[in-house]
Amino acid sequence: MGWDYALVxxxxxxxxAALLTACYYPxxxxxxxxxxxxxxxxxxxxxxxxxxxxxxxxxxxxxxxAIVGPTxxxxxxxxxxxxxxxxxNTSLLYxxxxxxxxxxxxxxxxxxxxxxRRLRSWRWRGAVFLVAVTSSGVAMIAGNGRGLYMGxxxxxxxxxxxxxxxxxxxxxxxxxxxxxxxxxxxxxLYLWLVDTIALRRGTWVIQSGTKLGWHLWDGLDVEExxxxxxxNTLIVFGLVAxxxxxxxxxxxxxxxxxxxxxxxxxxxxxxxxxxxxDYQDERIxxxxxxxxxxxxxxxSFYLASGCFEGRLRIDLIMLYxxxxxxxxxxxxxxxxxxxxxxxxxxxxxxxxxxxxxxxKSISRDSFVRSAFPPQAQSALLLLPTAYxxxxxxxxLVRGFETDLNFSIxxxxxxxxxxxxxxxxxxxxxxxxxxxxxxxxxxxxGQNTEQQRREIVQxxxxxxxxxxxxxxxxxxxxxxxxxxxxxxNRWLESKGLRPEDVLKDPSSSMxxxxxxxxLDKAMDIYEEAKGAIELLPSQSRGPMRVAVESYxxxxxxxxxxxxxxxxxxxxxPKRRRLRVAWTALRKG
Numbered sequence: 001m002g003w004d005y006a007l008v009x010x011x012x013x014x015x016x017a018a019l020l021t022a023c024y025y026p027x028x029x030x031x032x033x034x035x036x037x038x039x040x041x042x043x044x045x046x047x048x049x050x051x052x053x054x055x056x057x058x059x060x061x062x063x064x065x066a067i068v069g070p071t072x073x074x075x076x077x078x079x080x081x082x083x084x085x086x087x088x089n090t091s092l093l094y095x096x097x098x099x100x101x102x103x104x105x106x107x108x109x110x111x112x113x114x115x116x117r118r119l120r121s122w123r124w125r126g127a128v129f130l131v132a133v134t135s136s137g138v139a140m141i142a143g144n145g146r147g148l149y150m151g152x153x154x155x156x157x158x159x160x161x162x163x164x165x166x167x168x169x170x171x172x173x174x175x176x177x178x179x180x181x182x183x184x185x186x187x188x189l190y191l192w193l194v195d196t197i198a199l200r201r202g203t204w205v206i207q208s209g210t211k212l213g214w215h216l217w218d219g220l221d222v223e224e225x226x227x228x229x230x231x232n233t234l235i236v237f238g239l240v241a242x243x244x245x246x247x248x249x250x251x252x253x254x255x256x257x258x259x260x261x262x263x264x265x266x267x268x269x270x271x272x273x274x275x276x277x278d279y280q281d282e283r284i285x286x287x288x289x290x291x292x293x294x295x296x297x298x299x300s301f302y303l304a305s306g307c308f309e310g311r312l313r314i315d316l317i318m319l320y321x322x323x324x325x326x327x328x329x330x331x332x333x334x335x336x337x338x339x340x341x342x343x344x345x346x347x348x349x350x351x352x353x354x355x356x357x358x359x360k361s362i363s364r365d366s367f368v369r370s371a372f373p374p375q376a377q378s379a380l381l382l383l384p385t386a387y388x389x390x391x392x393x394x395x396l397v398r399g400f401e402t403d404l405n406f407s408i409x410x411x412x413x414x415x416x417x418x419x420x421x422x423x424x425x426x427x428x429x430x431x432x433x434x435x436x437x438x439x440x441x442x443x444x445g446q447n448t449e450q451q452r453r454e455i456v457q458x459x460x461x462x463x464x465x466x467x468x469x470x471x472x473x474x475x476x477x478x479x480x481x482x483x484x485x486x487x488n489r490w491l492e493s494k495g496l497r498p499e500d501v502l503k504d505p506s507s508s509m510x511x512x513x514x515x516x517x518l519d520k521a522m523d524i525y526e527e528a529k530g531a532i533e534l535l536p537s538q539s540r541g542p543m544r545v546a547v548e549s550y551x552x553x554x555x556x557x558x559x560x561x562x563x564x565x566x567x568x569x570x571x572p573k574r575r576r577l578r579v580a581w582t583a584l585r586k587g
Contacts, residue, residue, distance in 0.1 A: 002067035005078035020092040026584035094183035100306035106174040109279030134158030148210040245271040274499035286378030290321035304546035312442040325379040336407040392430035399426030407438035412498040415458040424464035432463030443536035458531030468521035468553040479505040
């Protein structure tokens with residue numbers, strides 16, 4: 001009996017697990033726990049017979065004075081724990097790296113397969129390579145000599161990697177290297193160092209007649225290095241396949257109308273076997289455009305969107321995309337006449353969406369394709385109007401009419417604070433209400449009707465607060481576009497006119513009004529933020545991130561010496577991440 005192997009875990013495996021757990025804990029969701037447990041079970045079940053065989057063949061051994069004693073099929077308890085802890089650590093590293101990733105945009109249907117990187121040809125090239133490598137492993141085993149250990153590793157892992165590659169090749173090829181290579185290579189390099197220490201100490205021993213005799217460096221056999229590379233590859237490939245299945249289930253509700261919060265293995269396999277010829281390419285392209293729009297236009301909401309899950313995240317991104325496109329159509333119009341044209345067309349679009357169902361499926365697509373420019377069409381076609389109330393959307397369009405009044409020379413329509421509140425309610429309070437409707441739709445009735453009404457009312461108020469922050473941030477940018485959203489009455493109290501703001505948006509008096517606007521925003525924020533805690537548990541943290549990320553802009557504007565980028569105050573990336581992490585920790 002000895003403690004050497006147990007001490008390897010205590011010194012080298014458990015501390016990284018504790019650190020990774022502490023870092024990822026605020027982001028943990030039920031689906032994350034499900035993924036890790038799923039992978040751990042598969043790792044233990046698939047590795048146990050193979051490991052037991054190697055021990056019985058004495059390809060590797062464990063000195064009796066290095067292990068505590070209990071075994072399972074000749075495998076020491078410490079080795080079983082290694083299966084678990086390695087899978088856990090590598091899984092957490094993958095989850096951290098992939099948390100912001102929006103997996104649906106990496107899917108490719110048949111049309112996109114041929115237009116893009118010819119994924120199918122890469123799929124079969126990878127398959128041929130894996131078959132060839134596995135065949136070489138069979139040959140090594142047949143030789144029953146120095147290549148036996150390497151051959152057993154290859155023949156054991158090869159079929160699993162082949163299966164995962166064939167099922168999840170799209171994401172494995174398309175995902176950023178930070179999602180795939182990093183969580184494979186980082187723990188592999190670390191375990192190489194740990195293995196070197198253990199081999200030198202004799203914690204485990206590899207039989208000399210079954211190994212090639214090559215070393216990656218002094219003390220690390222090439223078979224051991226290859227083993228850890230392969231096992232981490234299996235873990236990450238398994239997680240990518242899991243995310244590939246979830247992406248398919250969530251992206252195509254027409255084919256998968258009902259998806260359980262924790263999909264069964266059968267449903268996951270069905271998704272992975274779903275034919276690419278049935279993928280909705282236009283929907284994938286629309287999601288790609290929507291995410292690109294979100295990343296470019298709103299870093300705060302882009303950060304927050306990564307905390308939402310599944311179809312709720314997809315719908316929130318599409319809602320933002322619609323709001324952004326609609327706003328840009330009006331704001332970027334070359335004249336007031338063109339801007340009014342788009343307001344009319346947007347109103348007609350909503351009329352069609354909320355007309356009789358029999359007309360809707362036919363006329364909405366044809367109307368959008370004929371009335372709107374190509375770059376705007378996907379945002380309108382993918383807006384989930386089936387479960388969004390019409391009133392907030394119509395009010396949002398009415399808010400654009402206020403912006404349009406700025407195109408009239410000498411017109412500054414924000415007369416006083418009540419007018420500002422109405423404007424904020426229309427262009428931002430409505431969006432908050434729509435976001436909450438999506439939350440309730442996807443949360444399976446976890447709130448009473450009374451709670452929903454209270455939350456929606458508070459959400460509308462929070463939208464106004466965030467719009468005030470937005471106005472306070474963009475005073476200089478709006479001035480370049482001949483717009484002043486500070487109420488005229490406020491300006492008069494300082495002896496100013498809107499034209500004075502246009503000339504010098506950074507004057508001390510304008511700055512005082514900016515702070516007054518931020519004071520109003522913070523008052524409303526404090527009044528409304530408690531409603532976040534009434535939201536369904538899976539949406540509470542992410543919604544807190546969305547709100548706090550934007551409110552942090554207001555906090556920054558209240559500090560002296562804040563930096564401007566393109567005329568706007570910007571929250572540094574580290575600070576945004578810290579705000580998000582803190583917001584998630586609260587719940």
